[in-house]
Amino acid sequence: MSNAVPQKKTFFQIANKNFIMLFVAYTVICITHSMTNSVTSAGWRLAGMDLTTIGLIASAMSWAAFIIRPFSAPITDRGNKKLIYIAAVGALTLAVFMYSLSMDNSAFAVPAKIIHGVSWTFISTITAVIVSEYVPREDLGTAMGFFMISQMIASAVSQPVAFALSGYMGYASMLLVFTAISAFGLVLVCFTAPTKVPARLPGQSMFGGLKLNNLFAKEAISPMIINVAFQGTRTGITVFMAAFALEELGIANIGVFATAASLMGWVARPALGILLDKKGPIATLIPAGLFFSAGLLCLAFAQDLTWFIISGILIGIGQNGISPVLMTISMRTVPAERKAAANSTNYLGMDIGSALASTVGGVLCAVFGYRVGFAAFVVPVVLAVALAVVILSRLEKQERTA
Numbered sequence: 001m002s003n004a005v006p007q008k009k010t011f012f013q014i015a016n017k018n019f020i021m022l023f024v025a026y027t028v029i030c031i032t033h034s035m036t037n038s039v040t041s042a043g044w045r046l047a048g049m050d051l052t053t054i055g056l057i058a059s060a061m062s063w064a065a066f067i068i069r070p071f072s073a074p075i076t077d078r079g080n081k082k083l084i085y086i087a088a089v090g091a092l093t094l095a096v097f098m099y100s101l102s103m104d105n106s107a108f109a110v111p112a113k114i115i116h117g118v119s120w121t122f123i124s125t126i127t128a129v130i131v132s133e134y135v136p137r138e139d140l141g142t143a144m145g146f147f148m149i150s151q152m153i154a155s156a157v158s159q160p161v162a163f164a165l166s167g168y169m170g171y172a173s174m175l176l177v178f179t180a181i182s183a184f185g186l187v188l189v190c191f192t193a194p195t196k197v198p199a200r201l202p203g204q205s206m207f208g209g210l211k212l213n214n215l216f217a218k219e220a221i222s223p224m225i226i227n228v229a230f231q232g233t234r235t236g237i238t239v240f241m242a243a244f245a246l247e248e249l250g251i252a253n254i255g256v257f258a259t260a261a262s263l264m265g266w267v268a269r270p271a272l273g274i275l276l277d278k279k280g281p282i283a284t285l286i287p288a289g290l291f292f293s294a295g296l297l298c299l300a301f302a303q304d305l306t307w308f309i310i311s312g313i314l315i316g317i318g319q320n321g322i323s324p325v326l327m328t329i330s331m332r333t334v335p336a337e338r339k340a341a342a343n344s345t346n347y348l349g350m351d352i353g354s355a356l357a358s359t360v361g362g363v364l365c366a367v368f369g370y371r372v373g374f375a376a377f378v379v380p381v382v383l384a385v386a387l388a389v390v391i392l393s394r395l396e397k398q399e400r401t402a
Contacts, residue, residue, distance in 0.1 A: 055362020
């Protein structure tokens, strides 16, 4: 009997035509998605929109995602996945085009955010499912790893490129360029192979079996509250950071913040994983929370572009230390048969946090100024870390006595 360890395959060993087209499509779709919050907010601010209104508009995307998320999984499981994906990418392309129009006519802003929220919810839900149909089961983990790398690359490059283009041709024209990029992704998706369409019994609804109990785990409310704080803070600074840099410091391109956060998170992730495995979630969460909070304070006291780079590094480390701990808490607070519901609850918390932070952040920045608004986000982060430590301590005590 052989004990040989299977060798990890390279990209080209698992790649086929459909996988490559989907990979490229997903990368350009992520590039389009990743730059929108910062770029649109900065463009609207330059057009004279007040910060409170920008925050309310930005929250529309998260509320749309919150409403549609419970339906995205059953639609994906029981519908034609390729057609749903085409519709979602097409809707994202339309949203970016509407963002371009909104630079001159703000009436397009809210519909664009709603369409964007709905489309991205489906894209993020269905991508892994389609990948699983294009690669052998034994290669799925490696394949998804490559897709995660593409998401990281997109986050690192999209904002610097978007802000550079906006300085050259204006925000409206720059968004038309990204509309074309998204449309290219749409064309690639159209040429991928058809996906399996599951059979439904006569009269069976696409939403059959959709119950609140399957979507929400009351046992995971505490982790959800923690996620509201962390995800909300990350979204809040993303929405208002570019406008702050442009208005108060005269910096037109702060895309290096996203680049620093993405690259540093990628570099730090293996070390954070080792720390989590060897020292446990509490020993990982506390320093990660400190890094995250320090990054927020760097933004609050920023004087030049260097401060944004340092902030991005600190927040990148913090976020990549916090995220796996939050997932650990969610999974440990519920029985095995409720883990899917716990995961759904976790995502609902992210949607609520993003929506609330955009709204509250807009009010704080409008009333007290950007710097006070960014510093104020430290408070929910500290409270969230404290709550997480209490929950983890309780879980560890229960597991020791079990």
